[in-house]
Amino acid sequence: MRFDILTLHPELCRGPVSGSILGRAQEAGLIDVGIHDLRDHAEGRHRQADDAPYGGGSGMVMKVDVVDRGIQAVRQAGGHVVLMDPVAPTFRQADALRLAQVPQLVLVCGHYEGVDARVREHLVDEALSIGDYVLTGGELAALVVLDAVARQVPGVLGNPDSLGVESFTPRDDGQVLLEAPQYTRPREYRGWEVPDVLLSGHHALIDAWRHERAVALTRRWRPDLLPPEDPD
Ligand code: ADE
Secondary structure (H helix, E strand, O other): OEEEEEEOOHHHHHHHHHOHHHHHHHHOOOOEEEEEEHHHHOOOOOOOOEEOOOOOOOOOEEOHHHHHHHHHHHOOOOEEEEEEOOOOOEOOHHHHHHHOOOOEEEEEEOEOOOEOHHHHHHHOOEEEEOOOOOOOEOHHHHHHHHHHHHOOOOOOOOOHHHHOOOOOOOOOOOOOOOOOOOOOOOOEEOOEEOOHHHHOOOHHHHHHHHHHHHHHHHHHHOHHHOOOOOOO
16 A cells, blocks of 8 residues: 655654554555655745735645645545545544555645645545644644554554454444453562453453453443443
8 A cells, every 4th residue: 555645844754654563564565655745846946835824814824736736746546635634524443444445545734824725625535633633734643644544454563463353443243442451471560460360361251351341441431432322
C-alpha cells in the first residue's frame, strides 16, 4: 500500500515513519511512504503557499491552487485523498480498517489557521479529524491516521494475531470492547500481584476472565461503545 503526505513541513513527518514497525514495513516493501513539500507547488519568487483570508480576519489561509497541484502530482489510479481537518468527522478504528483497503492514501495536512474551503469541497474524497482539539497543523493527525491504517496492511505487524482481539475492533460476535489488561513477569512487584487465573494454564478460564474484564473495563471507561439496548 502507498501513502503520500502533502505538507508544508516535511521535516515533521520523516521521523515517525522511518523507525520501528513502519520503517521495517517499508524496508520489506509492504508499504511505501512519500513525504512531499507543498511549497514545491507554490508559484512566484517567494513560493507563497498561503494568503490573507477574503473578508478579512487574522491569520493566513492555505491556497487552493497549491493544494490542487500537490494532489495532482501524487494521486494515482484508485488513490483516496483525505484532508486532515479539526472540523471533520472523528477518525475511528473502523476508518482505519476501511482505508487499509485502498491502494493509495493521500493525506493532505492543513495549515493551523485554515485551508481554502474549496479544497474540502472539490479536491478531496473526505476530511477527517483525530479529535476535538486544534493542533498547530495536520501533520501529527496525518501521522496518526497513517500509523493506524498501515498496521492493518497484511504483514506489517509481525504477528497478525495481535489484530484479532483489539480495542475498538469488532470481535467475532460483533461486540466492540476495550482489550483486557495484560501482565508480564515478575509475578509480584512491590506487593502487586498478577491475577491468579492468568497463571493457571487453563485457557478456557483465562478467555472467560479476559472477556469479563473487557466488558467491565468498557462499562467503566467507555460505556458509549456498548450497545444502547444494554440494560446496564
Ligand atoms: N489539524 C489541526 N487539528 C487537527 C485535528 N484535531 N485533526 C485533524 N487535523 C487537524
